[in-house]
Amino acid sequence: MLLIIATMLLSCDSEEADYSIMTVNGAIFSTDMGVTLSHEHVMVDWIGADSTGYHRWDRDEVVQRALPYFQEASGRGIDTIIEATPAYLGRDPFILAEISRLSGIQILTNTGFYGAVENRFIPGYVYHENSYEIAARWIDEFENGIDGSDIRPGFIKISVAEEQPLTTLHKKLVEAAAIAHRHIGLTILSHTIGDIPAMEQIEMLKQKNVSPKAWAWTHAQTGTLEGNVEAAGMGAWIALDNVNFNPEQEPGEHGSIEWYAERIMKIRDAGFLGQLLISHDAGWFDVGEENGGAFRGYSDLFDFLVPELTDGGFSDEEIMQLLITNPQNAFGIRVRVL
Numbered sequence: 001m002l003l004i005i006a007t008m009l010l011s012c013d014s015e016e017a018d019y020s021i022m023t024v025n026g027a028i029f030s031t032d033m034g035v036t037l038s039h040e041h042v043m044v045d046w047i048g049a050d051s052t053g054y055h056r057w058d059r060d061e062v063v064q065r066a067l068p069y070f071q072e073a074s075g076r077g078i079d080t081i082i083e084a085t086p087a088y089l090g091r092d093p094f095i096l097a098e099i100s101r102l103s104g105i106q107i108l109t110n111t112g113f114y115g116a117v118e119n120r121f122i123p124g125y126v127y128h129e130n131s132y133e134i135a136a137r138w139i140d141e142f143e144n145g146i147d148g149s150d151i152r153p154g155f156i157k158i159s160v161a162e163e164q165p166l167t168t169l170h171k172k173l174v175e176a177a178a179i180a181h182r183h184i185g186l187t188i189l190s191h192t193i194g195d196i197p198a199m200e201q202i203e204m205l206k207q208k209n210v211s212p213k214a215w216a217w218t219h220a221q222t223g224t225l226e227g228n229v230e231a232a233g234m235g236a237w238i239a240l241d242n243v244n245f246n247p248e249q250e251p252g253e254h255g256s257i258e259w260y261a262e263r264i265m266k267i268r269d270a271g272f273l274g275q276l277l278i279s280h281d282a283g284w285f286d287v288g289e290e291n292g293g294a295f296r297g298y299s300d301l302f303d304f305l306v307p308e309l310t311d312g313g314f315s316d317e318e319i320m321q322l323l324i325t326n327p328q329n330a331f332g333i334r335v336r337v338l
């Protein structure tokens, strides 16, 4: 495994490269990722960093609740799912490893901290540590495993407050992500609502000599088309990640299937199809809810969005680019500097 990582870190950033991908059950080659959903959830615990922990849920119960949705996804041809629940918000790599073994779906977990929702999910020590100390924690999870396991993160997940300039604390998270990226080459997914914090993060990364190619604008559907295109023009990944069919929505309304198809086509027409990631942001076992509450499956994208794109003239190759090639390039482990 280490040899694969070492080889990858040395390789350059080219379209045809075969990168290393870190799953919860070890490293694989990016060409073995197959059809990939780039942002989903197995479990979320909303109680907050002060009170969450492994004592809050029964692992067997969560596995039994989530497994049928993974089996369904496997039956639909999905090979890999990126699980984007951060630490202190219900991340449990042991559950992910078990679901992966039982369903055959490859799963990636993450390292990082989630700053949105008024820092409810930020543990107290983060306030007192500097960006290097925070980055060291994330690097340690990648090098030595998460919480005493040999399960390693496959990407960095951070989150910042919405529609406003970054706070000091959130700047520290972005800085820590840049530092960690330069050490371990993991891609940064940043929950970012609106254009303003997206552009600010891209500028910060550039100041730290990290290429925007190492950063994905998670929830880019909350930004304007112009903002998406501008960020893509600087190299960022544009993650349109809340594709769900809602019968109550008017066709074409923001967030509807037609809206997603149109946004994807416009970004393609601007020349950035190769930087788009699409997913449902679905799931999940809601800790504290009876039987985990309502669980959304991972298939609307195939049932509704892909047909809409095909009707709009998307070729099979373009669909494959969105679901296979782009995730390989996005999550392939390598240091991306300017």
Ligand SMILES: [Zn+2]
Residues within 6 Å of the ligand: 039, 040, 041, 084, 281
């Ligand atoms: Zn999410």
